[in-house]
Amino acid sequence: MTSKLQKISYILAVATALLTGTAQAAELNFASWGGAYQGAIRDAWLKPFASESGIKITEDTDPQVAKIRAMIDTKSVAWDVVTENGARLTRGIKLGVFEKISADMVDQKHVIPGARNDYGVPSEIFSTNVGFSIKAFPAGKPQPSSFADFWNVARFPGKRTLQDDPATVIEAALIADGVAPADVYKVLATPAGVERAMKQIEKIKPYIAMWWKNGAEPVNALASGEVVMALGWNGRFQAGMDSGLPIQMGWGNTVDQVGYFALVKGAPHRTEAIKLLNYIAQAKNQAEFSKYIAYGPTTEAAFPFIDAARMQRLPSTPERMKNTLFLNSDFWEKYGPAISERYNQIRAQ
Amino acid sequence: MTDNALPRPSHAAGQTQWNRNRMALLAALPLLLFLLLFFVGPIGGLLKEGFYRDGTLSLEHFRHLAVTPIYRIVLGNTFTIAAAVTLSCVLMSYPLAYLLATVRPAVARVLFFAVLLPFWSSALVRTSAWIALLGKNGPVNALLTGIGIIDQPMAFLYNFTGVMIGMTHVLMPFVVLPLYASFRAMDNALVQAAQSLGADSAGILRHVVLPLTSPGVVAGAIIVFMNAVGYYITPALMGGPAQRMAAELISYNITEELNWGLAAALAGVLLVTVLLSLWLFNRLFGLDKLISGSAGKGSNTLPAGRTPGGRLSVLAGAVSALFLVLPILIVIPMSFGTSDFPMFPPPHYGLRWYASFFADSKWLAALWSSLRVGLMVTLCASVLGTAAALGVHKMPSARKGWLDALFIIPMSVPAIITAVALFYLMAPLGWVANSVAVTIGHTVLASPYVYITVRAALRSFDPSLELAALSLGASWPSMFRLVILPLLLPSLIGGAVFAFVTSFDDVVMALFLTTIHNRTLPKLMYEGLANDFDPTVISASCLLIVATAVILVANLLLGRKKES
Numbered sequence: 001m002t003s004k005l006q007k008i009s010y011i012l013a014v015a016t017a018l019l020t021g022t023a024q025a026a027e028l029n030f031a032s033w034g035g036a037y038q039g040a041i042r043d044a045w046l047k048p049f050a051s052e053s054g055i056k057i058t059e060d061t062d063p064q065v066a067k068i069r070a071m072i073d074t075k076s077v078a079w080d081v082v083t084e085n086g087a088r089l090t091r092g093i094k095l096g097v098f099e100k101i102s103a104d105m106v107d108q109k110h111v112i113p114g115a116r117n118d119y120g121v122p123s124e125i126f127s128t129n130v131g132f133s134i135k136a137f138p139a140g141k142p143q144p145s146s147f148a149d150f151w152n153v154a155r156f157p158g159k160r161t162l163q164d165d166p167a168t169v170i171e172a173a174l175i176a177d178g179v180a181p182a183d184v185y186k187v188l189a190t191p192a193g194v195e196r197a198m199k200q201i202e203k204i205k206p207y208i209a210m211w212w213k214n215g216a217e218p219v220n221a222l223a224s225g226e227v228v229m230a231l232g233w234n235g236r237f238q239a240g241m242d243s244g245l246p247i248q249m250g251w252g253n254t255v256d257q258v259g260y261f262a263l264v265k266g267a268p269h270r271t272e273a274i275k276l277l278n279y280i281a282q283a284k285n286q287a288e289f290s291k292y293i294a295y296g297p298t299t300e301a302a303f304p305f306i307d308a309a310r311m312q313r314l315p316s317t318p319e320r321m322k323n324t325l326f327l328n329s330d331f332w333e334k335y336g337p338a339i340s341e342r343y344n345q346i347r348a349q
Numbered sequence: 350m351t352d353n354a355l356p357r358p359s360h361a362a363g364q365t366q367w368n369r370n371r372m373a374l375l376a377a378l379p380l381l382l383f384l385l386l387f388f389v390g391p392i393g394g395l396l397k398e399g400f401y402r403d404g405t406l407s408l409e410h411f412r413h414l415a416v417t418p419i420y421r422i423v424l425g426n427t428f429t430i431a432a433a434v435t436l437s438c439v440l441m442s443y444p445l446a447y448l449l450a451t452v453r454p455a456v457a458r459v460l461f462f463a464v465l466l467p468f469w470s471s472a473l474v475r476t477s478a479w480i481a482l483l484g485k486n487g488p489v490n491a492l493l494t495g496i497g498i499i500d501q502p503m504a505f506l507y508n509f510t511g512v513m514i515g516m517t518h519v520l521m522p523f524v525v526l527p528l529y530a531s532f533r534a535m536d537n538a539l540v541q542a543a544q545s546l547g548a549d550s551a552g553i554l555r556h557v558v559l560p561l562t563s564p565g566v567v568a569g570a571i572i573v574f575m576n577a578v579g580y581y582i583t584p585a586l587m588g589g590p591a592q593r594m595a596a597e598l599i600s601y602n603i604t605e606e607l608n609w610g611l612a613a614a615l616a617g618v619l620l621v622t623v624l625l626s627l628w629l630f631n632r633l634f635g636l637d638k639l640i641s642g643s644a645g646k647g648s649n650t651l652p653a654g655r656t657p658g659g660r661l662s663v664l665a666g667a668v669s670a671l672f673l674v675l676p677i678l679i680v681i682p683m684s685f686g687t688s689d690f691p692m693f694p695p696p697h698y699g700l701r702w703y704a705s706f707f708a709d710s711k712w713l714a715a716l717w718s719s720l721r722v723g724l725m726v727t728l729c730a731s732v733l734g735t736a737a738a739l740g741v742h743k744m745p746s747a748r749k750g751w752l753d754a755l756f757i758i759p760m761s762v763p764a765i766i767t768a769v770a771l772f773y774l775m776a777p778l779g780w781v782a783n784s785v786a787v788t789i790g791h792t793v794l795a796s797p798y799v800y801i802t803v804r805a806a807l808r809s810f811d812p813s814l815e816l817a818a819l820s821l822g823a824s825w826p827s828m829f830r831l832v833i834l835p836l837l838l839p840s841l842i843g844g845a846v847f848a849f850v851t852s853f854d855d856v857v858m859a860l861f862l863t864t865i866h867n868r869t870l871p872k873l874m875y876e877g878l879a880n881d882f883d884p885t886v887i888s889a890s891c892l893l894i895v896a897t898a899v900i901l902v903a904n905l906l907l908g909r910k911k912e913s
Contacts, residue, residue, distance in 0.1 A: 035882075062879065064604045066607050070769075075776075075777060076776040210507040211589060220882060243689050245690065336606075342419075348590050
């Protein structure tokens with residue numbers, strides 16, 4: 001038996017020798033969420049940054065906060081820079097997985113105040129809004145635009161899709177029920193407010209053909225005719241429209257979120273990471289991103305670099321900013337688990 | 350060899366018996382230690398978290414599970430879906446296994462092709478194919494409305510039906526193969542006898558076929574049920590919120606909410622219910638069915654003619670086979686599409702996504718990594734599983750039950766639990782970065798399959814052959830090499846194939862136990878589908894299908910050459 005174990009450990013040792021990679025020179029490990037989003041980051045920022053600085057960037061996906069925590073716990077941090085949405089950033093800050101970014105590391109004075117965060121460099125602003133099939137709602141006839149339209153099954157009949165995660169859906173449900181965007185979190189902080197939102201979910205549930213989990217799904221479902229209307233991310237709808245799918249979107253109401261680049265605590269290539277964070281914070285580079293995906297810059301200083309036609313595709317026009325509600329990640333950090341349990345229960349029954 | 354030819358003197362018999370017991374224990378020990386070290390220990394450590402809250406001992410997590418309705422709903426779903434999937438796998442497999450066992454060898458090979466082929470295309474890709482097939486405006490609905498069976502498109506997806514279709518498709522081969530073995534072992538003369546005595550088809554099925562094939566059914570059903578309980582990716586993609594399964598919530602609490610305590614408590618509850626159902630299986634059917642050998646002596650002759658029931662079964666078997674290959678048939682044209690979005694049939698054809706596969710080195714690197722890990726896992730699981738099966742086979746029966754249970758449980762614990770537990774054990778050692786962690790994790794998942802198939806083969810093995818060889822003076826190793834190994838080989842190969850497939854198709858463990866430098870193909874595919882839809886995933890899968898087909902066809906041609 002001992003010899004068998006020895007044999008196994010020998011085999012494992014040989015495997016180890018075969019499999020270990022090498023690591024030297026200036027490099028940087030970056031992790032994001034794949035797809036069109038990461039593709040845009042690559043084209044707008046990573047490629048030019050790499051050729052300018054000579055730093056070799058290796059990309060990974062799925063930077064779950066749990067995984068970062070586990071890497072730190074086990075002293076095996078593999079990522080330097082990760083991208084997170086507001087809720088994940090907040091959770092990560094609580095768990096102590098991100099390094100605080102001081103003014104002398106990255107100058108962020110020019111960033112839109114609502115988007116600033118001590119632990120992240122805001123990379124873009126994106127909206128959750130109404131997308132619809134123009135086969136079901138052609139031009140010349142009424143087309144949905146607001147969250148109330150999404151809930152109005154009499155005027156806009158047909159199956160719909162909503163996100164499987166409650167954040168943004170709950171906000172939209174209350175806005176559709178007549179709550180002013182500015183009051184949404186005040187209402188949601190009370191049990192009665194949560195129940196009111198859940199009533200809205202129950203009301204729309206029979207008309208939901210599917211609950212989407214990734215940003216590509218609502219676009220695919222609209223294209224295949226599985227649904228006629230979706231609440232999804234504007235950049236994904238735009239990508240579908242750009243590739244000729246019969247889709248359009250309404251800007252009547254939006255819930256905006258900020259994406260962040262964060263520096264992982266104990267990052268193995270911290271110096272290179274800070275260089276990348278500085279690169280994406282520059283106004284000119286901020287403007288680059290929207291060339292590749294329809295997400296808006298996080299600084300007004302970037303607007304002069306964006307022409308009017310492109311601006312029309314972005315969530316950050318002054319007119320759209322007026323109707324929007326910024327997702328409150330502190331709220332979701334605090335009430336998220338309980339709301340998720342209710343949301344799951346209501347939809348499972 | 351000849352110097353030992355005489356029977357041993359009787360006073361040595363006790364000594365020999367004792368030696369044999371010790372040998373048996375030694376053979377089972379590697380797998381036992383392996384599982385204690387890399388399965389029981391780490392999982393115990395993780396489950397302990399369920400009893401702590403903010404560092405103090407507390408039952409708060411369990412109270413939370415009891416009072417929050419969603420957890421009861423989800424546990425109920427988990428067991429309902431697992432039971433329903435098991436039933437549907439058995440029902441669909443029966444006619445197919447019958448068909449496989451009763452057609453000419455050449456036809457049987459083609460049918461085996463249909464059973465085995467889906468195994469080699471990632472479960473993720475098959476799910477995408479089903480979604481394309483079964484959509485509201487998909488080909489199946491178009492066909493049904495076209496020929497007037499229904500007038501409104503049916504909702505096959507994102508509901509119970511979707512989950513049943515997806516999971517039955519993934520798990521059915523696990524019933525077909527053992528059931529096929531049972532059918533092969535059945536003596537066809539019995540059917541003819543029953544027929545000549547005037548039994549009708551239903552009577553033959555009830556009194557002859559069902560009793561004789563029940564070991565195969567029970568074996569397959571237990572494997573499917575235990576597997577299904579820990580599933581979550583297929584139900585998450587093809588079901589809706591009402592079909593959420595426990596493993597999904599465990600995973601969500603670990604990766605998103607970071608509520609390890611609650612995840613551990615939920616995992617604990619799931620594990621206890623799995624153990625209870627295992628115990629119930631044991632009481633109802635006898636767990637030893639899982640590892641029981643073939644009941645009859647089998648017959649090499651094909652049945653002379655089919656009964657009316659037999660002809661009906663042939664038809665049903667053909668439908669089952671079609672069900673298995675259908676998504677594969679869809680995937681091939683889809684892979685030649687050029688759009689960014691999955692469409693069937695594709696509006697334009699081209700090689701765009703094949704070019705994308707070869708253009709980015711990450712796909713080939715991941716394929717290479719998958720093959721390396723898969724082969725290593727097959728080797729480890731085969732050695733550990735076979736040794737343990739031999740050992741337990743020789744043991745006095747009192748110990749067997751416990752070891753049998755321990756050796757098959759790893760396949761029913763949701764992989765996410767084992768994965769996270771192993772991550773904390775192995776990341777500090779650097780084993781996640783060098784594929785040792787994922788190899789060990791997959792070996793934990795895969796060794797039950799080898800154990801079960803080899804143990805089953807040993808039970809149908811005639812011990813007098815072994816005694817004959819030994820008494821003729823063969824040493825134990827040469828007896829093993831010349832007698833046992835050749836007889837075990839078919840089952841060993843079967844177990845090894847299951848082991849390889851388990852490793853080659855695993856997503857969940859790979860998500861935690863590999864890094865960007867050594868990720869496996871399913872992990873890369875998952876990344877391509879989890880946050881977006883990357884059609885390269887489909888072309889990658891087609892390349893795998895073609896590779897498998899080439900191997901199977903080569904095997905088929907070689908087999909034919911040997912026959913002639």
